Amino acid sequence: KQEVTQIPAALSVPEGENLVLNCSFTDSAIYNLQWFRQDPGKGLTSLLLIQSSQREQTSGRLNASLDKSSGRSTLYIAASQPGDSATYLCAVNIPGANNLFFGTGTRLTVIP
Amino acid sequence: DAGVIQSPRHEVTEMGQEVTLRCKPISGHDYLFWYRQTMMRGLELLIYFNNNVPIDDSGMPEDRFSAKMPNASFSTLKIQPSEPRDSAVYFCASSFGEIQAFFGQGTRLTVV
Numbered sequence: 001k002q003e004v005t006q007i008p009a010a011l012s013v014p015e016g017e018n019l020v021l022n023c024s025f026t027d028s029a030i031y032n033l034q035w036f037r038q039d040p041g042k043g044l045t046s047l048l049l050i051q052s053s054q055r056e057q058t059s060g061r062l063n064a065s066l067d068k069s070s071g072r073s074t075l076y077i078a079a080s081q082p083g084d085s086a087t088y089l090c091a092v093n094i095p096g097a098n099n100l101f102f103g104t105g106t107r108l109t110v111i112p
Numbered sequence: 113d114a115g116v117i118q119s120p121r122h123e124v125t126e127m128g129q130e131v132t133l134r135c136k137p138i139s140g141h142d143y144l145f146w147y148r149q150t151m152m153r154g155l156e157l158l159i160y161f162n163n164n165v166p167i168d169d170s171g172m173p174e175d176r177f178s179a180k181m182p183n184a185s186f187s188t189l190k191i192q193p194s195e196p197r198d199s200a201v202y203f204c205a206s207s208f209g210e211i212q213a214f215f216g217q218g219t220r221l222t223v224v
Contacts, residue, residue, distance in 0.1 A: 034212065034213070036215075041220075042217060042218070043116075043203060043215040043216050043217040043218050044203070044205075044215040045215070046212055046213065046214065046215075049212050089155070091155075099157045099160070099168065099171075100145075100155075100157065100213060102154055102155040102156075103154070104154045105154070
């Protein structure tokens with residue numbers, strides 16, 4: 001069974017810092033990987049989706065990379081802002097199952 | 113499009129009562145998913161539909177849980193009878209093909 005792990009579970013950084021969130025998965029046979037953002041009491045917002053054939057995706061200050069062979073993905077946030085404070089979840093989709101396997105998330109706090 | 117719409121946003125019910133959660137997917141999407149989020153287990157897929165047909169319900173915890181999708185614009189998740197351990201946030205998500213999932217705001221269920 002696919003297991004997804006995110007480290008660290010929580011992270012606090014001062015505003016303006018660049019930061020990296022980590023995601024690892026046990027089975028490299030994935031269809032795609034998504035990074036989501038979840039604000040307290042809210043739903044999930046998809047930030048970036050990386051297909052298995054891709055190595056990275058960028059959107060604004062966010063950059064996500066994927067290394068299938070090692071079972072790792074990173075989410076890089078440049079010049080962090082207080083509005084980036086949220087829980088960030090990664091999820092992998094495996095072929096034929098259409099089931100997103102979620103990590104437990106990293107709770108990010110950006111301190112003004 | 114207003115996105116995936118779930119109702120109610122919050123539900124408090126007594127143990128033993130029937131609970132019905134509702135979801136309106138994004139128009140044109142052909143996949144609909146029901147997820148449950150708890151502190152202990154994170155996000156777990158309960159069931160998903162493709163073109164209104166249930167494809168995988170292996171995540172449904174017990175026979176007390178049932179889900180229907182009578183048409184392309186509506187789905188329900190029913191718990192009967194409800195138990196305190198069913199307390200969680202239930203998310204509905206939809207997608208077009210096996211690509212990017214869009215999540216609703218969730219229903220926070222409390223069973224007392």
